[in-house]
Amino acid sequence: MIRKHDSLIHQILAREIPQYVIDERIRNILNFIKFGIESGIPANGKEDEDNNTAETSAFIRQLADDAIVLLKNENSILPLKPEENICLIGPGAVERRTTGGGSASLNSYYHTSVADALKKKLGHDVPFAMGSLIAKNLHDLGEVVTNPKGKGFDVKVYKESFDVPEEKRTLLENYSIDVSNLLLFDYDPKGCENSTYYMQLEGDLTPDKTGEYSFREQCLGTAQLFIDGKLVIDDKTKQGLSSGIFASPISSPQIVNVKLNAGQKYHIKVEFGSGMTFTARKDSAALVTDSASILNFGYIFHKTDEEYIEEAVELAKKSDKVILCVGTSLDYESEGFDRSEMKLPGNQEELVSAVLKVNKNVIIVNQSGTPVSLPWIDNVPAFMQAWFNGMEAGNAIADVLYGDVNPSGKLPLSYPKRVEDNPAFLTFKSNNGQCVYGEDVFAGWKFYEKRKIAPLFPFGFGLSYTDFTIDNIATKLDGENLEATVDVTNTGKVTGKEVVQLYVVPPKTTTAVDRPLKELKGFAKVELKAGEKKTVKIEVPYKYAASYFDVDANQWHAEKGEYGVLVGDSSSSEKFLESTFTLEKDELWSGL
Known part of the structure; x- marks a missing residue:
């Protein structure tokens, strides 16, 4: 993934990359440019939402409906009836689960959560408990802050550092964004020098409840977070070193707890210097590109894992049936790296076990791109694999839960009982730089059949509400x-x-x-x-x-x-x- 001019020249001169390969790649680029010209879309054209129509939403919802796979449904516990007393538990019920991470992600017109979809379908709020936290960067602040122009952060990008008075800085760009997790590998604003720029993000946060909130930040660059003008996180004057994606370095996580009052408006400001300002920087060979920069920051209402589970258990006791939304997220499944284990992130496995002790009528909705460990599957009457299903994901889950859509998806992979059963288990990682694809043609389900290893759920499997x-x-x-x-x-x-x-x-x-x-x-x-x-x-x-x-x-x-x-x-x-x-x-x- 090294995209550097000097590295490429070295590989060409060392005859590691033949000239014909370079010619092929350039020809592909030229064909792509030709395709773009012939498309009629103007260069540097302004983004629009002309395709954000009712017809588009209906089509995407149908695709999401058809993709959901029902893997278990004992005693026909599904579909649910509107009059049943249900509750909703789990981070996947309220958090965005539209795509995976890295190149598997893109900004959608909107997103639907399971909680919002059920409210719309039933006409009332469904009692909810978070139960567990899995977001590595906590909740995205971009989704909840506002600025004078609307939702999200107001972003100003400067040529000079924040040590220079604002009136003397050169403004390179000004726009709004609704995210606070930024992967800026190829972002190089016009007018900056040596990929060095300084980004200021400002927005107002109004909490809905009083208490202690945790704020977390990491960056490839330098960053300082201010609340109402007070510096609360300093990831600039002294930085630790951690590892990010694509083998790039990143600063050690900075976490601080701050007391906030419900209904009070707080001004959030982050001053960020690009990756070239990184004080804990390793040698440049560790970076994907010279212009690589990363900024991640978020927040969450502060509770312990035990408090989250206790709250969920108390809610489950009062309900006839529990919809428990578990899974992974783009923090754990991305184009740029592999998952290190099958276990559900955070304390989700413990959450499910605790809820099952007080309520046996648990319907698991799992949102992940690949299989996860299910140690309690024998005790769960219903299990739905809902994937990362795009901007209509929440509505599609609600459709299947209540039988407005009869599930018809089939597994495009096998669900192993344990990670050790995977065909690539022994040869998954690099051994001193050597990678062996030991499965050969026996990848996936073909391996399980050859070895006579029974998976938890086989390739091509999926249930329906009919026969x-x-x-x-x-x-x-x-x-x-x-x-x-x-x-x-x-x-x-x-x-x-x-x-x-x-x-x-x-x-x-x-x-x-x-x-x-x-x-x-x-x-x-x-x-x-x-x-x-x-x-x-x-x-x-x-x-x-x-x-x-x-x-x-x-x-x-x-x-x-x-x-x-x-x-x-x-x-x-x-x-x-x-x-x-x-x-x-x-x-x-x-x-x-």
């Missing part, structure tokens, strides 16, 4: 395609969608290479009313269905022989429909 049967398989080779048809019937009482999945088994005569026991090659999603039956056809090019990559030939190899065809509702269907097709000769081919 389906799949019957009458027929397969044939039709020109370039393998074609399979089955009859799907909704045998339940409500409309629902089923995902029919087609797996191909390699010939028993295969000896040249080790192949998975079966591979997913096609699927189709069908919606059926109660009692309705439809014939579903799945087509896939036979080359894709049969081939493996032949390293010796450096081509794809469709091997002759008899292939098995399995059609079901997951990779571990209780009753697969079986068929076969035969290739009469070997075929080598390149390209996709």
